[in-house]
Amino acid sequence: MGFLEKLERKIGRYAIKNLMMYLTVLYSIGFAISLINIEIYYNYLSLDIPKILSGQVWRILTWTLYAPDQSIFFGAIMLYLYYNLGSNLERVWGSFRFNLYMFMGYFLLIVGAFVLYAIYGDLVSYYPLTPDSLNMSIFLAFAVTYPEMSFYVYFVLPIKAKYLAFVYLLIEVYSFIIGGVITKASIGLSLLNFVIFYLLTRNWYRISPKNVARQVKFKKAAKIRPAGESIHKCAVCGRTEKDDDTLEFRFCSKCKGNLEYCSDHLYTHIHVE
Known part of the structure; x- marks a missing residue:
């Protein structure tokens, strides 16, 4: 039995069922706030480390309300897409593993924000980390789980998930190269979360030397x-x-x-x- 299986037996009962439904509600609230005034998010809700250290501890939770798009049409599409992708992943992985994937991603970004503050000081107050890249990594995880699933780009052109994931990775790598330190941290930590989760959940016995020798x-x-x-x-x-x-x-x-x-x-x- 692997590490995750043992961990799931011990604390799996505490996993939040239908987590993506609750996250979608939070994103919807953040989206509504962004339509009113996006500055509300940055002034009172963002992952601003100096303000957290000064007593505004609610920001450790409320920063997840970030809405990446202020267009009603595209914002609604993104919320629908997030919900469907996340719900399908939870159905396949189970609630415990999907919880682990999301919360581990949030934790890495929070730790990264504190490290950036220790290095760069108040710079992180002007450009706080957001969960945007982590939310997009949900699609990357979905593409690995359902590589042959087709998405209709602009509702017309069918493209398989594995090809869209490749394009997404190219965009992220390009953004990582040309972006500032905050962009690099956000993308790097979100992709690191995906890599760690993949390594933890991969069936290593299948490629172990003992099993390979047995097959030969x-x-x-x-x-x-x-x-x-x-x-x-x-x-x-x-x-x-x-x-x-x-x-x-x-x-x-x-x-x-x-x-x-x-x-x-x-x-x-x-x-x-």
């Missing part, structure tokens, strides 16, 4: 197997795929000798030392 040995054995002989055989009951084509077989990593077991005995057999 299996392929060699399959080549010299006489015609008509079964491929799989349970070390407990002796059944093969010829006895029941619905049976699934797995090797046990704790047993010596690369023994294979059917699904009925994989977790109930006595390990061979």
